[in-house]
Amino acid sequence: MKFLVMIYNDAALLDALPAGEFDTTMRGCLEHADELRQSGHLLDSQQLEAPATAKTLRVRGGRASIVDGPFAETKEILGGFNLIEAENMDEALRIAAEFPWAATGCIEVRPVRDMDAVRRRVGAAAPAAA
Numbered sequence: 744m745k746f747l748v749m750i751y752n753d754a755a756l757l758d759a760l761p762a763g764e765f766d767t768t769m770r771g772c773l774e775h776a777d778e779l780r781q782s783g784h785l786l787d788s789q790q791l792e793a794p795a796t797a798k799t800l801r802v803r804g805g806r807a808s809i810v811d812g813p814f815a816e817t818k819e820i821l822g823g824f825n826l827i828e829a830e831n832m833d834e835a836l837r838i839a840a841e842f843p844w845a846a847t848g849c850i851e852v853r854p855v856r857d858m859d860a861v862r863r864r865v866g867a868a869a870p871a872a873a
Contacts, residue, residue: 745786766865773858773867780870789826790856797853798832800839807840826855 757765779785794812801808825842829835832852839850862869 769861770865770867773862773865777870787826788858790858790861792854792856794853797851798836800836800850800852802840809836 760768776785776788797812799810799812827835827838829838832854835852839852842850844850859869861867
């Protein structure tokens with residue numbers, strides 16, 4: 744059985760961390776993720792860019808509506824995800840518009856953060872080859 748574990752953070756608490764503590768915590772998270780991956784428990788992990796980088800797409804009556812941010816109505820729940828490769832946000836939105844779920848809910852499109860760059864920034868070692 745597979746599970747998607749979504750991490751939600753309180754920006755005010757993150758901003759209140761002492762200097763360097765975020766990087767230390769992130770490095771520990773990456774090291775723990777490596778352990779989970781080696782034990783077969785972690786299949787993939789990605790960190791999303793800030794919500795301000797997201798676009799939300801709805802198709803109603805054959806017309807697409809795109810708004811900034813992940814501001815889905817509360818009656819809409821996360822039902823799944825697709826990890827896609829696209830040249831830019833416009834191409835990603837075109838791809839997302841092809842999924843039928845835009846007609847019965849909404850599709851949030853958000854860039855995925857480059858975790859190798861984060862590893863380099865926080866000084867975490869590269870994961871061991873599988």
